[in-house]
Amino acid sequence: MFEEIKKSQQGAAALVSAMIISFALFSLVLSILAVSLNMKESTSSFGESIRNFYAAEAGVGETLYQLKKEHNNFSFDNFMVGNVEVLGQFVDLPGLCLPIPECQFLPGSGWWGEYFNYSVTHPDMDVDPYPGPTPTPTEHDWYDDTYKIYEQIDANLNFPSSGWFPYDGTVWEYKEGFPHDYHFGMHWRAKVTAPSSGDYAYTLASDDDSWVLRSGIVVVNNSGTHAAFVKTGTIFLSVGDNIIEVYFAERHDVESGFNFRFNDTNLIITPWPEGCGDDLECNSNIEANASSTRAWRKARYTCNQDVANCAWSELIP
Numbered sequence: 001m002f003e004e005i006k007k008s009q010q011g012a013a014a015l016v017s018a019m020i021i022s023f024a025l026f027s028l029v030l031s032i033l034a035v036s037l038n039m040k041e042s043t044s045s046f047g048e049s050i051r052n053f054y055a056a057e058a059g060v061g062e063t064l065y066q067l068k069k070e071h072n073n074f075s076f077d078n079f080m081v082g083n084v085e086v087l088g089q090f091v092d093l094p095g096l097c098l099p100i101p102e103c104q105f106l107p108g109s110g111w112w113g114e115y116f117n118y119s120v121t122h123p124d125m126d127v128d129p130y131p132g133p134t135p136t137p138t139e140h141d142w143y144d145d146t147y148k149i150y151e152q153i154d155a156n157l158n159f160p161s162s163g164w165f166p167y168d169g170t171v172w173e174y175k176e177g178f179p180h181d182y183h184f185g186m187h188w189r190a191k192v193t194a195p196s197s198g199d200y201a202y203t204l205a206s207d208d209d210s211w212v213l214r215s216g217i218v219v220v221n222n223s224g225t226h227a228a229f230v231k232t233g234t235i236f237l238s239v240g241d242n243i244i245e246v247y248f249a250e251r252h253d254v255e256s257g258f259n260f261r262f263n264d265t266n267l268i269i270t271p272w273p274e275g276c277g278d279d280l281e282c283n284s285n286i287e288a289n290a291s292s293t294r295a296w297r298k299a300r301y302t303c304n305q306d307v308a309n310c311a312w313s314e315l316i317p
Contacts, residue, residue, distance in 0.1 A: 051081075051082065051084055058081050058086065062076070062079065062086075062088060063076050063088035063089075076088035076089060103272070103273070103275075103276035105153070105270050105271040105272075106270070107193070107268050107270045108268045108269060108270060109153065109155065109270060109271060110153050110154050110155040110156060110190070110269060110270075110271055111153065111154045111155075111156075111157060111188040111189065111190045111246070111269065111271055112151070112153060112188065112189050112190065112271035112272060112273045113151065113152050113153065113154050113186055113187065113188045113189075114143070114148055114151050114186065114187040114188075115148065115149055115150050115151070115152065115166075115172075115184070115185075115186055116142060116143060116147040116148050116149065116184060116185040116186065116187070117147060117149050117167060117172055117174055117181070117183070117184045117185075118142065118147055118183040118184060118185070119174070119176065119183065120176050120178075120182070120183055120253070122183065124140060124142065124251060125182075125183045125251050125252075126183070126251070126252055126253060127225065127251070127252075130224065130225040130226065130252070131224060131225055132224045133209075133221055133222075133223040133224040134209075134223050134224075135218065135221070136211065136218055137187075137209075137211045137213075137218075137223075137247035137249075140249075142185045142249055143185060143187050143247065147185070149172050150172070151273075153271050154188065156261065157188060157246060157258070157259060157260040157261065158259045158260075158261055159257070159258050159259050160257055160259070161205045161207070161228050161230075161257035161258070161259055162207070162228055162255055162256075162257040163255070163256070163257065164256050164257045164258060165180040165181055165182070165256055166184070167181040167184060168180055168181055178253050180253075180256070182250055182251075182252065182253045182256065183250060183251060183253075184249075184250050185247070185248060185249040185250070186246075186247070186248045186249075186258075187245065187246070187247050187248075188245065188246040188247075189243070189244070189245045189246075189271075189272050189273060189274065190243075190244055190245075190269045190270060190271060190272050191241050191242070191243060191244075191269075191270045191271075191272035191276070192237060192241070192242045192243075192244045192262070192267055192268070192269050192270075193240060193241050193242075193267065193268040193269075193270070194237040194238065194239055194240065194242060194267055195239070195266050195267075196239050197236075197237065197238050197239045198236070198237065199234035199235070199236050199237075200234060200235055200236075200237050200262055200263070200264050200267065201232070201233070201234050201262070201263040201264065202220070202232065202233060202234065202235055202260065202261065202262050202263065203230065203231075203232050203259075203260070203261055203263065204220055204222055204230070204231045204232070204259075204260045205228055205229065205230040205231075205257065205258065205259050205260075206222050206228065206229065206248055206257065206258045206259075207226065207227055207228040207229070207250070207255050207256055207257045207258070208223075208224065208225045208226060208249055208250055208251045208252060208256075209222070209223040209224060209225070209247070209248065209249040209251065210222040210223065210246070210247060210248045210249075210258065210260070211223060211246070211247045212235065212244065212245070212246050212260070213244070213245040213246075213247075214235060214236075214237075214242060214243070214244055215242065215243055216243075216245075219235050219236075220233065220235070225251050225252050227254075227255065228255065228257050235262075237267075243272060244269075246260055
C-alpha cells in the first residue's frame with residue numbers, strides 16, 4: 001500500500017510539473033506574441049511617422065506656393081497626402097523685424113532701375129513694318145532676367161529725347177555692326193509719396209515703347225515702334241505712398257530717346273525694388289501638421305525677409 005501511495009504522489013508531482021511547464025510555455029508563447037504585436041505596432045507607427053514627416057513637408061510646400069501667388073492670403077485648406085490629413089497655418093511669432101537692406105534708400109533719391117540689352121535677332125527687334133502699341137509691357141519677354149545686365153539707382157528719368165544710347169562706350173556695348181548699341185530696355189520702380197490725394201501732371205517722351213504703371217495697372221501707354229512721341233496728362237495718386245513703375249524699350253536702328261517726370265516737385269520719389277514693404281518678407285512662419293491614427297509630425301519654415309529662401313525645422317509635437 002505504501003508503494004501505491006508513493007506512485008500516486010509521483011503521478012501528482014509529474015502532473016503538476018507538466019502543468020507548470022505547459023503554463024510556462026503558454027506564457028512564453030503569449031510573450032512572443034505580445035512582442036510581435038508590439039513590434040508590428042511599433043513598425044507601423046514608425047512607418048506612419050515617416051509618412052507624416054513627408055506629408056508635413058508637402059503641407060509647408062503647398063502653403064508657401066499659395067503665399068508666393070497670393071501674398072495676403074493666410075488661409076489654407078486641409079488636404080490629404082495618401083491617408084494623412086495635413087493642416088497648414090501661418091504663425092505670427094513675436095520678434096524684431098529688420099528692414100530689408102535694399103529698401104533702406106534715402107527718401108527722394110530717385111528710381112530703382114533694371115537695365116536690359118537685346119540682340120537684333122530677337123523677334124521683336126527691327127520689325128518691319130513698325131509694330132503698333134501693346135496693352136502691357138509684361139506681354140513681352142523683354143524684361144526677363146535673361147536680358148538683364150545690371151541694376152542702378154537713377155536720380156531722375158530726364159534722359160535725352162533723341163540720341164540717347166546709354167550702352168555706347170561701356171562694357172555692355174553690343175553694336176552688332178550698327179553705329180550705336182540699339183535694342184535695349186529699362187524698368188524703373190519707385191515709391192512716390194504724395195502730400196495729398198489728387199491728379200498729378202506728368203510729361204513722357206519716348207522713342208520707342210514706354211508705359212507707366214500705378215500699383216501694377218497701366219495708366220499711360222506710349223508703346224509701339226515710333227519716333228519720339230510726347231504724352232502729357234495726369235496720374236491719380238493717393239495721399240502717402242504709391243508704387244509707380246516705368247518701362248521703356250528701344251527696338252529700331254534709327255533713333256532713341258526717353259524722359260519722364262512728374263511736374264509737381266513736392267512728390268518724394270524713393271527707389272523701391274520689388275519686395276520692399278512686403279509684410280510677408282519679414283518673419284513669416286509657416287507650419288504644417290500631419291496626423292494619422294498612429295502618429296503625427298509638425299514642420300515649420302521661417303521666411304525671414306525672403307519667402308523664397310526659408311529655413312526648415314521640425315517641431316516637437
